[in-house]
Amino acid sequence: MTNKDLMKLKLSLLIFLLFAGFASSQTSDRLAVVTSSGTKYIPVYERQGIIYFSLVHFAEAISANYYYNEETRKVELKFDKYNLKITTKNPYIVLTSRKNNQSESYQLPTSTYFIDEQIFVPLVYSIDYFIKASGNNIVYEKPDKIVFRGKVIPEKDETKTGFDITGINVDEKVNGTLVRVKSEKRIATYTSSYKNNILMIVFRNVNVDEEKLARIYGKGLVRGINARNTGKDTEIEFTLSNEYTTNEVLNAEGSNDILITIHNKIFARNEEREKNKSKWDFDVIVIDAGHGGKDAGAIGVGGVKEKDVNLGVALKLGEFIEKEMKDVKVVYTRKNDTFVELYKRGKIANEEDGKLFISIHCNSTPKKPSDAAGFEVYLLRPGRTKEAISIAERENSVIQYEENPEKYEKLTDENFILVTMAHSAYMKYSEKFSDILNKQMSVDLPVSSRGVKQAGFYVLVGASMPSVLIETGFLSNKKDTDYLKSSKGQKNIAEAIYKSIKNFREYYEKVMQTEL
Ligand SMILES: [Zn+2]
Structure with missing residues (x-):
């Protein structure tokens, strides 16, 4: 074959490949x-x-x-x-x-x-x-x-009168602007796009009260709202200010409404800081002994005080870390029997650039003694069960001892969305750690596991890092209490937590390596 022929073959091959690529x-x-x-x-x-x-x-x-x-x-x-x-x-x-x-x-x-x-x-x-x-x-x-084989939603009923989307609320928040689109009907599908300061959301198969929405003014990052019916769909255009950075659109819990979070530059800066921070070394662990001082926490069988058990476990855990992980700094939110406000605990953790926040508590039932027993590991998320909500209420109630309890914003669904979004950067680590903890404690402790759960604890809201709250056992239960108040029991718990940290650290560093 001559060079020319070879060229030809190569060329035809190339054309073939291009064509094949195109066709496929x-x-x-x-x-x-x-x-x-x-x-x-x-x-x-x-x-x-x-x-x-x-x-x-x-x-x-x-x-x-x-x-x-x-x-x-x-x-x-x-x-x-x-x-x-x-x-x-x-x-x-x-x-x-x-x-x-x-x-x-x-x-x-x-x-x-x-x-x-x-x-x-x-x-x-x-x-x-x-x-x-x-x-x-x-x-x-x-x-x-x-x-x-599931249910297929029928096409929109054209004979119906009245509007689906009936209003919009706009609220300013620290991180940006929260928009609630009020809907009478479940909005199955919506798409959003952003271009040239316009956030356009198309809600499929719903109509809108154009006249009513025309009377709603913007606020915060939202400069203007323009809603119209187009065929079977509704289009809403939000004109945004230059402070806009990102947005999220979600279904509101418990209603047909749609929530749109429109973030400002403060939010973006925090996110960026979190992203960079998460790439840092695993060098600071914050141990938070729940309650203290005038706040005793739960009072258990025989008058055992939760604050004392929490501190005992916290100090023993710190000793394990200090002895076995010389390159890790241990930060305590309290080292003795003093009262520390909930918001300060998170603040301490953030100022020390903690890479993991562990809040230690004990559970209790109103009736004492009672049969409920076992430990629980909690993640910060909206509590969905009655039990989770009441535990969060009990642990959060310590703000009554503080001077300005009104500074804690109620953890409504809307606030939760903002909080959990701020936490999303490290949620996967919190999940991983709670999973490791739950397994390790199940293996090492005589106290049984009640599983990994979620609830809205203020103390976790404040800590901008992977965080968990451990209810180590029930002070309302005789057997749990005997274990929790004993030095040996506290040491066992501390050691199980320490082993989990060691395990988690390996995972954390592996992930960091691949992300860098
Ligand atoms: Zn507690």
């Missing part, structure tokens, strides 16, 4: 999605024998509630059991339980694709997670058919 980037409607209202065909993209399907088209075919953020290219599908979150060009699927808000993330062998403004998900690799999220309401029939 096309999508075609050939994945059948079967529901009780019929069969729809949704776009798929095939690459190296793997079928990827369009997530938004799938959500619409099964009329699932979904939220597509066009800015971050993130889609969240709301199923009965879990919310399923997928980001473009990212191999992770995140399932968040609708029951307890716990998240699990799974790594797929390939990333998702972004083609024609749509996110394409690898079918075979991801289908099990869709099945799980839907509570087994999805059946995959190989190779190109998905059957959805």
Whole structure:
């Protein structure tokens, strides 16, 4: 073969490859999605024998509630059991339980694709997670058919009078502006996009009272609001000030309303600081012995005071760390029987640049003695069970001993959204640590585990770092109390916590290495 021929061959190969590449980037409607209202065909993209399907088209075919953020290219599908979150060009699927808000993330062998403004998900690799999220309401029939057995929301009833979206509240907060879009009807799907100071949100299949919304003025970062009906949908445009940085759109708990958090530069700076901080060394641990001084905490069987048990465990834990982790500084929020306000505990932790915050407490029931026994590990999240709410109320009630208890803003759902968003940077670490703690304590202690739970503790709100609160046992229980008040028991607990820290540190440093 001459050089010229070789060139020709190379050229034709190149053209072929280009063409093949071009051809394979096309999508075609050939994945059948079967529901009780019929069969729809949704776009798929095939690459190296793997079928990827369009997530938004799938959500619409099964009329699932979904939220597509066009800015971050993130889609969240709301199923009965879990919310399923997928980001473009990212191999992770995140399932968040609708029951307890716990998240699990799974790594797929390939990333998702972004083609024609749509996110394409690898079918075979991801289908099990869709099945799980839907509570087994999805059946995959190989190779190109998905059957959805769940309820399909009927199309909007056109004969209905009255409006779905009836108003908007705008509130200024430290971190930005909170907008509540009031809706009479559950808004199944909405998409948002931001361009040139305009945040545009399209609410699907709802109408809006245009006249009423035209009378609402902006506040804070929101300079103007413009709402209109377009076909079956509602479009709301928010004109934002230059202080705007990011936004989140969420369904409000317990109503049909939509919450939009519009963040300012203070929020962005805090986020940035958190991100950088999380890359620092694991060098400071903050140990918070609950209560103290005039605040005894729970009073247990035989008059045992919670504040004394907490301090005993805290000091013993500090000793373990100081002895075994010479490169880690231990910071105590109190080292003796003194009263420290809740907000100060978080402040101390932040000022010392803590990398982990551990708040130590004991549980109790109103009736003493009682059978309830065991330890619990708490994460900061809205308490959803009666029990979690009452424990948070009890632990938070110590602010009555403080001089200005009114400075604690009530942890309403709205405030929680702002708080947990500020905590989102380290939530995965808090989750990991609580998981490790729960396992280690279950193995090492005679006190039984009541599991990892979530509730709204003020003391955790203040600490800007991975944090947990441990209820080490019940002072209202005779057996737990005997263990908790004993020096040996306190030492055992401290050692189990120390081992968990050691374990967590390995995980933390591994993650930091890969993130750097
Ligand atoms: Zn307590």
